[in-house]
Amino acid sequence: xxxxxxxxxxxxxxxxxxxxxxxxxxxxxxxxxxxxxxxxxxxxxxxxxxxxxxxxxxxxxxxxxxxxxxxxxxxxxxxxxxxxxxxxxxxxxxxxxxxxxxxxxxxxxxxxxxxxxxxxxxxxxxxxxxxxxxxxxxxxxxxxxxxxxxxxxxxxxxxxxxxxxxxxxxxxxxxxxxxxxxxxxxxxxxxxxxxxxxxxxxxxxxxxxxxxxxxxxxxxxxxxxxxxxxxxxxxxxxxxxxxxxxxxxxxxxxxxxxxxxxxxxxxxxxxxxxxxxxxxxxxxxxxxxxxxxxxxxxxxxxxxxxxxxxxxxxxxxxxxxxxxxxxxxxxxxxxxxxxxxxxxxxxxxxxxxxxxxxxxxxxxxxxxxxxxxxxxxxxxxxxxxxxxxxxxxxxxxxxxxxxxxxxxxxxxxxxxxxxxxxxxxxxxxxxxxxxxxxxxxxxxxxxxxxxxxxxxxxxxxxxxxxxxxxxxxxxxxxxxxxxxxxxxxxxxxxxxxxxxxxxxxxxxxxxxxxxxx
Amino acid sequence: xxxxxxxxxxxxxxxxxxxxxxxxxxxxxxxxxxxxxxxxxxxxxxxxxxxxxxxxxxxxxxxxxxxxxxxxxxxxxxxxxxxxxxxxxxxxxxxxxxxxxxxxxxxxxxxxxxxxxxxxxxxxxxxxxxxxxxxxxxxxxxxxxxxxxxxxxx
Numbered sequence: 050x051x052x053x054x055x056x057x058x059x060x061x062x063x064x065x066x067x068x069x070x071x072x073x074x075x076x077x078x079x080x081x082x083x084x085x086x087x088x089x090x091x092x093x094x095x096x097x098x099x100x101x102x103x104x105x106x107x108x109x110x111x112x113x114x115x116x117x118x119x120x121x122x123x124x125x126x127x128x129x130x131x132x133x134x135x136x137x138x139x140x141x142x143x144x145x146x147x148x149x150x151x152x153x154x155x156x157x158x159x160x161x162x163x164x165x166x167x168x169x170x171x172x173x174x175x176x177x178x179x180x181x182x183x184x185x186x187x188x189x190x191x192x193x194x195x196x197x198x199x200x201x202x203x204x205x206x207x208x209x210x211x212x213x214x215x216x217x218x219x220x221x222x223x224x225x226x227x228x229x230x231x232x233x234x235x236x237x238x239x240x241x242x243x244x245x246x247x248x249x250x251x252x253x254x255x256x257x258x259x260x261x262x263x264x265x266x267x268x269x270x271x272x273x274x275x276x277x278x279x280x281x282x283x284x285x286x287x288x289x290x291x292x293x294x295x296x297x298x299x300x301x302x303x304x305x306x307x308x309x310x311x312x313x314x315x316x317x318x319x320x321x322x323x324x325x326x327x328x329x330x331x332x333x334x335x336x337x338x339x340x341x342x343x344x345x346x347x348x349x350x351x352x353x354x355x356x357x358x359x360x361x362x363x364x365x366x367x368x369x370x371x372x373x374x375x376x377x378x379x380x381x382x383x384x385x386x387x388x389x390x391x392x393x394x395x396x397x398x399x400x401x402x403x404x405x406x407x408x409x410x411x412x413x414x415x416x417x418x419x420x421x422x423x424x425x426x427x428x429x430x431x432x433x434x435x436x437x438x439x440x441x442x443x444x445x446x447x448x449x450x451x452x453x454x455x456x457x458x459x460x461x462x463x464x465x466x467x468x469x470x471x472x473x474x475x476x477x478x479x480x481x482x483x484x485x486x487x488x489x490x491x492x493x494x495x496x497x498x499x500x501x502x503x504x505x506x507x508x509x510x511x512x513x514x515x516x517x518x519x520x521x522x523x524x525x526x527x528x529x530x531x532x533x534x535x536x537x538x539x540x541x542x543x544x545x546x547x548x549x550x551x552x553x554x555x556x557x558x559x560x561x562x563x564x565x566x
Numbered sequence: 567x568x569x570x571x572x573x574x575x576x577x578x579x580x581x582x583x584x585x586x587x588x589x590x591x592x593x594x595x596x597x598x599x600x601x602x603x604x605x606x607x608x609x610x611x612x613x614x615x616x617x618x619x620x621x622x623x624x625x626x627x628x629x630x631x632x633x634x635x636x637x638x639x640x641x642x643x644x645x646x647x648x649x650x651x652x653x654x655x656x657x658x659x660x661x662x663x664x665x666x667x668x669x670x671x672x673x674x675x676x677x678x679x680x681x682x683x684x685x686x687x688x689x690x691x692x693x694x695x696x697x698x699x700x701x702x703x704x705x706x707x708x709x710x711x712x713x714x715x716x717x718x719x720x
Contacts, residue, residue: 099705099709099711100709217624217627217628217631218628220620220624221586221621221624221625221628224617224620224621224624225621227617227620228593228617228618228621231613231614231617235610237610238609238610240610240611242600242610242614243593243596243597243614266655269651270648270651270652271648273647273648273650273651273681273682274643274644274645274647274648275643276644276647276682276683442684442686442689443682443683444678444679444680444682444683444684444690445675445679445684445689445690445693447678447682448674448675448678448679448682448690448693449675449693449697451651451655451658451674451678452671452674452675452697452698452701453701455655455658455659455662455671456667456671456701456705456713459662459713460705460711460712460713463712465659465660465662465663468659468662469656469659472652472655472656472659475655476652479648480582483643484578484579484582498617502613505613506607506608506609509607509608510608514607514608516607
């Protein structure tokens with residue numbers, strides 16, 4: 050089997066002491082930043098991007114990123130369980146039951162089932178990623194410009210439709226992102242667009258600037274506006290030695306099926322353009338709740354409600370990597386940040402990546418396995434350290450985040466004007482949070498917009514300006530049809546209710562998933 | 567989030583809708599003017615017009631929804647604290663290249679912590695000195711990333 054040969058090669062790269070060190074640093078940094086309340090994986094990666102600027106070794110950097118991402122997810126679940134402030138929406142489901150468990154003195158069991166579940170799901174889904182990546186990449190080599198256009202459109206529209214509470218607000222966010230993407234010099238013709246006569250905007254709006262602005266600055270301003278509304282009290286761990294009080298035999302018995310089911314839901318949803326881990330974590334939570342024999346325990350700390358969503362969350366990440374690595378199409382805000390990181394190293398994910406830099410791809414995949422193991426061995430024993438991190442006083446914490454955000458933008462761009470631009474975008478982000486506009490579509494619009502336009506124009510150049518090129522191939526037409534359908538998905542419950550003759554007002558107005566950030 | 571018990575409607579979302587719509591129209595106008603009537607399908611001038619036109623349509627839809635009887639509204643917030651944070655940020659950015667990273671960040675940390683309600687001046691001062699200094703040394707010495715040294719002879 051070719052895949053296993055490649056994968057072994059990847060392990061051969063990763064298991065050198067230097068790269069293991071990178072992985073360990075990544076996992077630790079990721080957990081540290083991920084534990085901080087209100088910080089999700091996307092921002093963690095964005096804030097830590099400057100650390101990698103001076104590294105000239107893409108393999109080491111991506112091994113570090115994989116560790117950061119896994120660590121950030123793990124840290125997020127710790128925060129959800131002990132503080133009930135999910136750092137990212139994919140941890141919201143975990144927070145529901147996990148925090149209840151912590152309140153009833155079972156914090157250690159909740160943390161353990163989250164950690165082991167993440168490990169199980171991460172390992173299985175990485176295995177699936179190893180198996181699927183190359184076939185999908187090979188399939189992708191047959192894609193033409195028009196197909197890429199349709200795919201990018203589908204990813205954008207589907208995520209916008211599924212994320213956030215209102216389609217109109219989601220579309221507004223998306224349009225804003227697309228607009229930001231237009232600013233600067235057109236890649237094909239060199240013409241300036243929306244630069245308003247300034248030199249500063251000719252180079253366009255840097256993705257790092259937008260991400261740091263929207264997530265770090267915007268989030269901090271929002272927190273500042275709601276001081277006093279935030280949970281401050283960290284649930285203490287149960288006393289006892291480091292070896293006691295984790296999972297009982299009964300906990301294991303109740304956890305392993307939700308882990309596997311969560312993985313089964315998480316991986317495919319991650320691979321589809323559905324906005325990453327939000328949808329599968331909620332699906333997993335709902336499923337475990339409906340299926341459980343002890344349903345009345347849900348809401349009061351049922352371990353299944355932690356095990357399932359955490360596994361789904363982790364599995365979804367490997368799923369998200371399938372379209373990201375093979376097609377170059379991000380389907381969540383975090384994946385978009387990863388893509389930005391790839392581009393800093395002049396690497397374009399896509400089918401060519403597997404041909405041009407196979408050692409990088411397989412080292413990255415192998416590092417996912419390694420990162421999983423490292424997380425398991427590093428984190429549960431170190432849990433008391435992470436609890437200390439959670440107890441950093443909020444004013445100091447947010448002051449520090451702002452310093453790092455400013456530093457990140459300055460290091461990335463070397464210009465105070467860009468720092469001001471990030472602040473301005475941060476004010477916009479604050480307004481978006483206040484008025485409940487989702488953030489993820491902005492990032493996707495910003496990343497996918499240029500791809501969309503480039504492929505559109507390329508397709509038309511190939512077809513001599515014939516617009517039917519977008520409907521003449523079944524694949525292209527099908528993808529475009531799916532994109533249109535995706536806009537209707539949020540309203541399905543209402544439509545179904547009406548078909549059944551019920552008053553639509555009694556049903557939820559739109560399928561609601563929290564937002565990925 | 568919901569303020570269903572409170573029939574009084576705040577004008578925020580409506581004003582936002584109007585601002586978005588106005589901005590959208592202005593940007594669409596800019597895009598159309600820049601195109602000079604040349605909207606070739608494969609040219610660089612079509613996308614700006616399409617995106618800003620979509621902006622106008624979505625903003626209009628948002629405004630119309632806000633004008634209907636409100637179902638849910640953003641919770642009231644204090645604007646003074648974020649405004650204070652924003653002011654500190656602006657000062658930080660201005661001072662960054664003149665005073666240098668360490669000094670400006672130190673002042674910034676103390677100021678922002680105050681704005682965010684900290685009343686432990688000594689703790690804040692310790693953080694304000696140690697954190698920027700450590701970050702500066704890490705980034706410039708270990709990672710070779712340039713940060714303005716400013717007034718300190720580092």
